[in-house]
Amino acid sequence: MAIIHRSKKRKIIIGAILSTVVVAGGITVFVLGSKKKKADELEMPSGIVETEKETEQEHKVTDDMVADDERYQHFDCVDMFEGIYAGDLIDIRINFPNGEDYIVVSRKEIKNIDEKGIVLKVNEEEILKMSSAKIDMNKYQGTRIYAVKYINKNQKSAISYYLLNEYVLTLCEWNPNLVDKIFSQDKIKKRYDFEQNLVKFQIEKEVG
Numbered sequence: 001m002a003i004i005h006r007s008k009k010r011k012i013i014i015g016a017i018l019s020t021v022v023v024a025g026g027i028t029v030f031v032l033g034s035k036k037k038k039a040d041e042l043e044m045p046s047g048i049v050e051t052e053k054e055t056e057q058e059h060k061v062t063d064d065m066v067a068d069d070e071r072y073q074h075f076d077c078v079d080m081f082e083g084i085y086a087g088d089l090i091d092i093r094i095n096f097p098n099g100e101d102y103i104v105v106s107r108k109e110i111k112n113i114d115e116k117g118i119v120l121k122v123n124e125e126e127i128l129k130m131s132s133a134k135i136d137m138n139k140y141q142g143t144r145i146y147a148v149k150y151i152n153k154n155q156k157s158a159i160s161y162y163l164l165n166e167y168v169l170t171l172c173e174w175n176p177n178l179v180d181k182i183f184s185q186d187k188i189k190k191r192y193d194f195e196q197n198l199v200k201f202q203i204e205k206e207v208g
Contacts, residue, residue, distance in 0.1 A: 165191065
């Protein structure tokens with residue numbers, strides 16, 4: 001009788017473990033008890049929002065991928081406000097004295113920061129954009145290059161629409177290290193119109 005009683009008791013315990021159901025916040029979890037393995041079956045409600053942790057992991061995988069033309073480079077021409085640190089995501093923008101404002105490079109993680117500038121991972125096209133922007137800053141008085149910080153890492157990347165100066169844009173026509181060719185007559189025309197607006201603004205400023 002003692003043997004039969006223990007057998008029945010063992011079956012009752014195993015049955016209880018196999019049928020354990022935990023319900024919390026619309027998520028049903030079936031738990032299979034075992035010393036070697038544990039199986040969890042999750043039924044997520046439709047339309048559930050992706051958690052920030054999962055999104056950060058997804059971005060981390062993307063950000064850690066390295067293209068053949070990417071390099072670490074130090075930039076000393078970017079205005080930074082207090083509260084930007086290594087690991088933050090930023091857009092680098094350029095603001096001209098006539099009020100025109102462009103995104104030069106977007107969604108760059110700051111790899112290092114010191115009193116002289118910041119280190120970013122950039123590709124060939126982005127290196128040329130930053131070079132062109134620095135020339136513009138030195139050429140047009142009152143122009144500044146500055147950083148804006150993403151509020152959180154879930155935000156999508158902005159689109160760069162800065163117009164390269166004519167000299168750098170011409171270089172892009174034959175640069176063998178560019179993955180995508182960004183040279184076009186249309187961009188040269190837009191850049192020309194942009195510079196004419198700047199010249200007009202400066203003349204009006206001097207006259208006024």
